[in-house]
Structure formats: C-alpha cells, structure tokens
Amino acid sequence: MIVKLLSYNIRFGGRKRERELAAVIREVSPDVVVFQEATDPDVINRLAATTGMAFWAARREHSIGYLSRLEVAHHEWHYPDGAKHSFLEIILSGSEARIFGLHLSSTFSKWSERRRVREIRALLKSIEQHQEGFHVLVGDFNTLAPGELLDVRRMPAWIRGLVWLSGRDIQRETIQLMRDSGYVDCYRFLHPTEKGYTFPVWDPHLRLDYVFVPSGFADRLIRCEVVNQTEAVRASDHFPLFVELQFS
Secondary structure, eight states: OEEEEEEEEOSGGGTTOHHHHHHHHHHHOOSEEEEESOOOHHHHHHHHHHHTOOEEEOOTTOSOEEEESSOEEEEEEEOOTTOSSOEEEEEETTOOOEEEEEEOOOOOSHHHHHHHHHHHHHHHHHTGGGTTSOEEEEEEOOSOOTTOOOOGGGSOHHHHHHHHHTTSSOOOHHHHHHHHTTEEEHHHHHOSSOOOOOBOTTSOOBOOEEEEEEGGGGGGEEEEEEOOOHHHHHHOSSOOEEEEEEOO
16 A cells, blocks of 8 residues: 655644645645644644545644545554653554654754654654554654754844854754664655755755654655645745655
8 A cells, every 4th residue: 555645834723824735735635644733623624624635633732633535543642751742643544554743842952952852762662662563753853864954044043042052053863863763764765965945935944844764664665755836835834745655
C-alpha cells in the first residue's frame, strides 16, 4: 500500500483560511494530512468536508490533528513528560505501520533546543516498543539540522537577540539525536543538496518541517517534496511537506 502523506502547520488553528488550506490539500491530493496548530476542531471538520476526506480528528487547544481519505483503525494523543504539545498516533486500517505526528517547542536559542531534545527523547522512549517495525515521525520540529545555514540577519530582532545571547548560533542537537537514534531525514535523504526551506512562506530561509523513518526502512521512501505553489503562500506561514511511502 502506497500512502501519500502531507505534514502541514496551519498557523493559529487555520481560522478564516479554510478556503486557501483546502485548495493546497486538494492540489496535492494526499491520503493523510497531519496538522500542527490544529487547535480548532471546527476548522478541521470544515476542511474534511471541503476536501472529501471522511476521517478526521482534532481537539481544542491540541496542536496535532489529522485528515484521512483512508480508513483509520485507531488514533490516540499521547503526553510525554515535559513536552509542550501532545503527539498523535495514527494507525491506518489494513496496516500495522504507525504515523506519529508531533510539534516541538519553538524559539531559536540553546535553551529551547535543550527543551526540544528532552521532548524528542521522551517521545522516542514512549514509542520504543514500535521501533522495530515501520513507522513515520512527521511534523514541525522547530529546529535546524546540523550543517544547514542559519542566516540570523533575516530573523526578527528579538530572535536575533536570543541567538546572540545563546552563543550566536543555535545548537543542532534535536535532528542529530534523530539520526543517532537510527532515523533517516526523508527530505535530505532524497535531496542532499537542495535547501528544502519550509518557513516562512514570505521569505523562506529555514527548514523546520521534517519526516523521519527508521533507517532500515529507507527503501520504502518514494518521494519527499516541499509544497510551495502560490496558494500555499496565502494559506499559512509554513509550506507543507509531502512524502510518499510504501506502507506494506
């Protein structure tokens, strides 16, 4: 079973931007959409109706929600100790593979990076019973991978101040931890030299959104692309990330 998956931070619940968000989703035609900042279930309900995706879930003031045109056998929010946001586990009918949607803490500084490391450690600990099987971690990690350029001059003044105070760069521990834990960064695996910026849409210069699979299942990765068409510029402050995977 080939599954087309879209990860999408829809900013502030997506309110009053349902038409633009739906246009992006329809253009890509994914099987599953994993949202971040999906804090208004009414918005997700309307998106389900306008995109023809029958299965959905969201909870008020919870960041992660989803849409699916494929039947979902089970979904559940989990709450690792110390995490700012819960993460969402999704199991599609007819597959034992799991999708884990997540949204790590924001803000660029060495202190916030330490918090993201704690969050990802807690998440990986909570799913360790699934780590031998195929699964996907997808979402807004709010951090940069090792070796990728950080152009502080393009950031707001208050963020530049935080970066300067914390050492004039940010630590890159979170994505390195994912690599060290045996995961493949899907976009970088397929596009070793492309920038892949997903944020912000009006001046893209940061890659904050990621899809990871266990390295032993890298051969199941078919495509991974940033969706940056014109409608996406109006829909949110993040470009969504599209991935196509062989689930079984």
